[in-house]
Structures are given as structure tokens and as C-alpha cells.
Amino acid sequence: MESTDRFVPVRDGTTIMAVVYDGGVMLGADSRTTEGSLVYNRVSDKIEPIHKRIFCLRSGNSSHTQKIAQLCRLYVSQLGSELEQAPPVYSAAKIIQSFIYNYKSFLSAAMICAGWDPVKGPQIYTVPLGGTLVREKIATGGSGSAYMSGFVDTHFKEGMTRKECRDFMIQSISLAMFRDSSSGGIIRLVDITKDGVSREYISHDQLPLKQPLSLIH
Amino acid sequence: QMCIRDRYQRRVHGDQGFVIKMAGSGYDYDVSTLSPEGKIYQVEYAMKATENSSTILGMVCKDGVLLGTEKLIVSEMMVSGSDRRVYSVTKQIGMVITGLLPDGRCLIDRAKEESASFQKQYGIPITGKVLADRIAQFMHMNTIYLWARPYGCNIIIAAFDEFGGPTLHLIDPSGQCFGYFGCAAGKGRQIARNEIEKLGAKNLTCKEAAFNMAKILHKCHEEMKEKKFELEMSWICPETGMTHQMLPKDMQKEMEIRAQETLEKEAMADVQSQIMKNINICLLYTSD
Numbered sequence A: 001m002e003s004t005d006r007f008v009p010v011r012d013g014t015t016i017m018a019v020v021y022d023g024g025v026m027l028g029a030d031s032r033t034t035e036g037s038l039v040y041n042r043v044s045d046k047i048e049p050i051h052k053r054i055f056c057l058r059s060g061n062s063s064h065t066q067k068i069a070q071l072c073r074l075y076v077s078q079l080g081s082e083l084e085q086a087p088p089v090y091s092a093a094k095i096i097q098s099f100i101y102n103y104k105s106f107l108s109a110a111m112i113c114a115g116w117d118p119v120k121g122p123q124i125y126t127v128p129l130g131g132t133l134v135r136e137k138i139a140t141g142g143s144g145s146a147y148m149s150g151f152v153d154t155h156f157k158e159g160m161t162r163k164e165c166r167d168f169m170i171q172s173i174s175l176a177m178f179r180d181s182s183s184g185g186i187i188r189l190v191d192i193t194k195d196g197v198s199r200e201y202i203s204h205d206q207l208p209l210k211q212p213l214s215l216i217h
Numbered sequence B: 001q002m003c004i005r006d007r008y009q010r011r012v013h014g015d016q017g018f019v020i021k022m023a024g025s026g027y028d029y030d031v032s033t034l035s036p037e038g039k040i041y042q043v044e045y046a047m048k049a050t051e052n053s054s055t056i057l058g059m060v061c062k063d064g065v066l067l068g069t070e071k072l073i074v075s076e077m078m079v080s081g082s083d084r085r086v087y088s089v090t091k092q093i094g095m096v097i098t099g100l101l102p103d104g105r106c107l108i109d110r111a112k113e114e115s116a117s118f119q120k121q122y123g124i125p126i127t128g129k130v131l132a133d134r135i136a137q138f139m140h141m142n143t144i145y146l147w148a149r150p151y152g153c154n155i156i157i158a159a160f161d162e163f164g165g166p167t168l169h170l171i172d173p174s175g176q177c178f179g180y181f182g183c184a185a186g187k188g189r190q191i192a193r194n195e196i197e198k199l200g201a202k203n204l205t206c207k208e209a210a211f212n213m214a215k216i217l218h219k220c221h222e223e224m225k226e227k228k229f230e231l232e233m234s235w236i237c238p239e240t241g242m243t244h245q246m247l248p249k250d251m252q253k254e255m256e257i258r259a260q261e262t263l264e265k266e267a268m269a270d271v272q273s274q275i276m277k278n279i280n281i282c283l284l285y286t287s288d
Helices: A062-083 A089-102 A145-155 A162-179 B004-018 B041-051 B101-122 B128-141 B189-199 B206-220 B249-286
Strands: A010-012 A016-021 A024-029 A033-035 A038-041 A047-051 A054-061 A109-117 A121-127 A134-136 A138-141 A187-193 A196-202 B056-060 B065-072 B086-090 B093-099 B153-161 B165-171 B177-179 B182-185 B229-236 B244-246
Touching (some): A016 A054, A016 A109, A016 A121, A016 A145, A016 A162, A024 A054, A024 A121, A047 A062, A047 A109, A054 A062, A054 A089, A062 A109, A062 B101, A062 B128, A089 A109, A089 A121, A089 B101, A109 A138, A138 A145, A145 A162, A162 A187, B041 B093, B056 B153, B056 B189, B065 B153, B065 B165, B065 B206, B086 B101, B086 B244, B093 B101, B101 B128, B101 B153, B128 B165, B128 B177, B153 B229, B165 B182, B189 B206, B206 B249
Antiparallel strands (some): A010 A054, A024 A187, A047 A054, A054 A109, A109 A121, A121 A134, B056 B065, B065 B229, B093 B153, B153 B165, B165 B177, B229 B244
16 A cells, blocks of 8 residues: 555644633644654644734644744734724634635634724634534634533633633643544633733643543552 | 926927916926926825816715715616616615716725725624725826826715724825814805805714705706706615615605795795885885
8 A cells, every 4th residue: 555644634633622701812723743653843822913902813834823823823913904093803813714715625723813992892703623613602623622611512602701701611622632643732812802911831740630540459 | 487398398398398387387297296386286186186076065064974966967868777876785885986987986996995805814794984085195196107197086985883883985186085073065066065064964863864964965056957967876874874875766756845945935035025125115215
């Protein structure tokens, strides 16, 4: 059999998540980037800044999503300088959608665009593989999202406080990282409000779920 | 000390080259030439094309924007409404043109294209300020290159959007674009500007200000009273759901009749006060 796996794309296997809470929106992601079965980067940053109060989460082929995020950043900055105001999050999402939809046969990218703008407040828009654009109060993505969907559906409620939202997200993402082989590392969190943006990460020893002990005594 | 142009003129035309010296005298042949005084004559000539044309004006009111123009009826045989000056560029943006009308209509098409491409790329309707800037840049582009001529029209763009509220922008053939609370262009612009300033439209609602706009347009037309004319007015206000619409026909007719009556009354009052003054002067002399 000929080996056709000379080139294995670098993928963000990923668990990504964004939640709107009372006062802002919080984005969370794991930090594992794989190239086949090699963990290429165990502390990667999947949360890309697009504008002062707009960020996007990347999942899928790393090079594709990085390029889309770069182009989105370019167009949104042009829009911001034409409007002379904070650009709407919807426009950033529309730009991401136009790339993913128009080039869907070449790309393998699914992204979540989230942020705050003065007109509509905190918003989240998902753009999955086919290129639809959906506005949501909570969005999950990546291979790990399947493993946490039960937990998310049960425990999500609208209008959480910042602390409730943070705990909810840390718990969900650790559950996904626990079971998905393409997700792992640390949890990165970004919190976007009217007053500013703050970043943090939760390292392995602070995760709520630890490795189970061996069952063989 | 002669500049290059003058030396060329002397060489080619001899001393006769200096006998007839018109305004531009050699610096006005194309728009890519600056004169020694630092003017671009072609752009100034383009502005002259708008100075003697129909008056256009716009006002920002408490709750919206108004646009209006007066146009001469060129022929009795023309279908009324076919000579249009006020156009909707998007649902919430309107434009009015004066000067060379075919140039103006080309700019309106351009504005529609810009709005459509902005909406396609960014997903939000274009704002008044962004559209005005883009049209102004486009008009200015035609004042730099040798193979183009400036657009000979003034345009007023009225818009309402959630970023800037109600906005009004006036663009002239040189590509200058400023935001206004009230602006006018065309033949009656001086009268119109004075009247708009006196009016203080910022404190009136669109409905109240529309009557005043009809009055101002009739006033601007007074010098050419013999020639028939009609008005074209439009607004963006709560009555239209903040979309750009032409004024309803019956409302416009009623306002025009009221405006004419008011102007006649004011004219009568002027004449009466003149007569009273004269009578008083006569009494003064006869009482001796």
C-alpha cells in the first residue's frame, strides 16, 4: 500500500466554547494542536483577537483558521476606521462566513466569533464548516464539544453571573478534554465586557477533573 | 520673470499671445494643471455649472431629515415626475442632485453600488457618513487625472442610521464633503442658507419643518416668477418609519398652497408698512 500520509495537516482538534452572561461574553478553549498523533503544541492559543472587543475561536485546520482570522482582522479594522466607532460583531462574523462559505471546498474551518458592541451588547455568532451564520447565546465547537454537550444542555442558563459562567465553562471544557484525545493542555479564558477584555488560563493542576487512578491494585 | 506657460505662449503666439487674456489663460485646459495662484480652474468651472442650477436644500430636524429641490418645468409636454432629482439610495438614505443632471444620475448609481457592496461585505447597511465620504472620494478622483473631467454637480445626502442618527452631507464638484445641520446649493443658495439659519430646524419636527421648506423653496424661486416650476421634497422621519420617502402628494400640495399664501401675506405686510412709512412722512411735512 502506498503511504499517502506524507503531509498530515496541523489541526486544532479542539474544544472551544463561548457563553453570553449578564454583562458580557466569555470565550474558552483548550490548548492542544495536533499533527496526526503528534501533539504539535500543547499550549497553543485558539482565541484570536479581531478588534478591541471582538474575538474569534478557531477549530479545524490550523493554517486555514489562522488565515481567515488574519483576513477578518484586516477587514474589520478597515470598517472600524471608516465608521470611526466600534465595528459591529455581526460584520466580523459576516466576513468570516463569506470566506468559509465561498471557499468551503478548499477549507476545513469552523469558527466562533464573539464580542461586545455598543448597539447590540454581547453577542456570539457560529460559523460551522458549511458556512452558515447563526447567532446564539451559547456556542460550542471542535471535536471535544460532543463529549460535553450533555453537561452543557443540562447546566446552561441565561443571564449567569461572571463567576457562575466561569465555573460552568471550566467544568465543561475539562470534561471534554478528559475524554477527547485531540483536546488537552490548559484552558484559556477570555472575558469581554463593555469596560475591557481580560485573559487568563487554568493550568492542569487546577482543573477540576484529574486523571483516574489505575483500577489494578 | 515669466513662468513656463507664459514663455510658451509668447514663443508660439508672439506678442499677440498676451493681448487677450481670459480668466484661465492657459492654465484651464485640463484638470491636472494648477495655476500659478494655486487654483484648479477646471474644478472652479465645474462649480460654476452648479451655481446657476436648481436650488437644493436639506435640513436636520428634531426627529429626522428633510430634502427638497425646486425644478423648472422645461416643457408642458413632459410627463410629470419623469425629471427626478431626489432618489433613494438605500432604504434609509436619500440623495438630491443639482447641476449637470446626467452627471448627478451617474453618481446616484455609484452610490447604490457602494451601498450594495458595503452591505454584502459587512452585513450592515452603509452609514450616511461612510457613503458621503466614498462618493466625495469618487468625485475627487475625477479632479486629478488628465483623461477625466470633474462631475459638474452638487449633491446632498440625507441618511438615518443607528451609528450617527440623522445626518446630512453636502458634496461639491471638488470632492469636499462636510456634515451639516442645514445646507443648500444652486441658484438660490444664499437666500436658502439665511432662511434655514433663521429657522432653527433642530427644534422642529419634520412635519413642521416641511412647511417651512416649501416656503423657502418658493422664496428662492421668486426672481424667476414667470417660469413655471414644481417642488420635489422627501423626508426621513418617524411617520415613514425612519425610511426615506417622498412627501405624500396631497400633503405636499397643501403645504405649497399654504406657503404661497404666507409669502403673499408677508409681501403684502411689507408693502403696507412701506405705505404707512410714506404716509407718516407726508403727515410730518403737511403738519407744518
